[in-house]
Every structure is written in C-alpha cells, then in structure tokens.
Amino acid sequence: MPELIPLISQQEIEEKIQETGQKITQDYKGLDLVVIGVLKGAFVFLADLVRQITIDLEIDLVGASSYQNTSSTGQIVFTKQPDLELKGRDILLVEDIVDTGRTITKTVESMQLLNPRSIKICALIDKKERRETQINVDYSCFCLDGFIVGYGLDYNEKYRNLPAIFELKF
Template identity: 70%
Template sequence: MPEFIPLISEQEIQTRIKEIGNEIAMDYKEKDLVLVGILKGSFIFLSDLTRHISIDHEIDFMGASSYEGTSTTGQIVFTKQPDLELKNRDILLVEDIVDTGRTLLKIIEFVNLLNPRSVKICSLINKKERRQVHIDVAYSCFSLEKGFIVGYGLDYDERYRNLPAIYDLKL
C-alpha cells in the first residue's frame, strides 16, 4: 500500500500560484505572451495559473514524455506539438516539475526551431536532486531537493494526479 507524506498544502499552492501569476503579468505586460503547457502534468497548474495572469495571453499545449514509473527511460517522445504560430512570440513553457532537465531541454530546443522572440520556463516544482543539465527556471512556485512527488497534476504511472495537494510517494 503506497504512503502519501504531505509536502505542500492546497492553500500553499494556490497562494504561490497567485503570486507567480501577478509576477508574470507584470513582466509580460507589453509582450505577446503564449503559455505552452507541457502535457500531461501541467494541465492543473496551467488552468489555475492562467486565471491569475491579468494580461491578455493565449494558451497552447505540447506533449513529451520520458518516464516509466518512477524513473526516466532516457528516450524523449513528443506526443503533441503546438497548434499556434509561435514565431516572434514570447513563449512561457509551463511545466509541472523540472527534474533531470533532459526532457525540458529537448522541448526548448524544439520550440527554438519555431523562431519565438523569447522562451522562458515556469514550473510548479523545481527539483534539483537528479538535475543532469542546466535549466534556467524563470518562475518557480516551489523548490524541492528530493522525493518522488505526486498530486496536483504530478503522477505515478498516470495515477494520483487528482490529489489536491503535493505528496511524497513512498511505495
């Protein structure tokens, strides 16, 4: 039976997302902002974040995966490409967690091929325990050093995304 150890409460998440949304709105006030959610994990975070960004912006999605269970396969598979034109636009990639950084690095390389004006990262969780490449996370709600976390969009084999808070999963 899995054990769920509480790490970040639902209220803490909502408070921090509101702060980050306000910061993004100020930073992108005069820009052509497109939020690009990285599926599947970012969808809950993105839906709350977009409501706290008071400036006009568009939303799109990309899909990429490299995980099986609790470990990365080392193979990055793109499951969805953006639908919007991203050329000369200011792209904010919205990610649930930045972990090893390898998948996100491939996503950034792909998006840069579309000639955006800028590309930055917004992450719910910036986790450095297993970081393998340098990733500049411009906006981060929370930083964690270790643990396998689930809830609020984060999953273990597609389960536990629906939990309203963030937990350390012990199998």
C-alpha cells in the same frame, strides 16, 4: 501499498500560484505572450496559473514524456506539437516538474526551431538536486526532493487528481 506523506497544502499551492501569476503579469506586460503547457502533468497547474495572469495571452499545449514508473527513460517522446503560430512571440513553457532537465531542454530546443522572440520556463516544482542538464527555470513555485505526486503529478498515471502535493513512499 505506497504511503502518501503530505508536503504542500492546497492553500499553499494557491497562494504561490497567485504570487507567480502576478510576477508573470508584470514581466510580460506589453509582450505577445503564449503560455504553453507541457502535457500531461502541467494541465492542473496551467489552468490555475493562467487565471492568475491578468494580461492578454494565448494558450497552447505540447506533449512530451520521458518517464516510465518512477524513473526517466532518457528518451524524450513528443506526443503533441503546438497549434499556434509562435514565430516572433514570447513563449512561457509551463511544466509540472523540472527534474533531470532533459525533457524541458528538448522541449525548449523544439520550440526554438519555431523562431519565437523569447522562451522562458515556469515550473510548479523545481528539483534542482537531480538536474543533469544546464537549464534555468525562470519561475518556480516550490523546490522539493523525493518522489512527489498530486496536483497533476503522477505515478503511473495515478494521483494526478489529488488537490495537494504528497511524497510517495514505497
């Protein structure tokens, strides 16, 4: 049975998301913001983040996956495309975690085909040490190592419901 080691408390997450939401509000004031969550992992973070952004925005979702068990397969599968018109709009892609960078890079490439005015990335967790592609995360709440779960992050679809972030030790 895996062991869960606490890393970031629910309160620490809430405080960092509030700070990030304020920064996004300032940066996108007067722009046509569409916040797009990358399913499945970003749904918890996305919900809390958009409540902290105090300017008008629209929300959409995309589905992209590359993980099986604890490692990336290297193959990106899109399971859902955006529903909104994105041409000429300012997109903020919201991810639970940017790890190797392959999934978010492919997601950005896919979004660029829709001719937005701009695309930026916001991640709850930025795991820079595992990066395999050149991708810039514009807004990140935490930089962590290890295999982490909770607050939307999963291991084989389990642990997403935990209110804090934990390292999963096998």
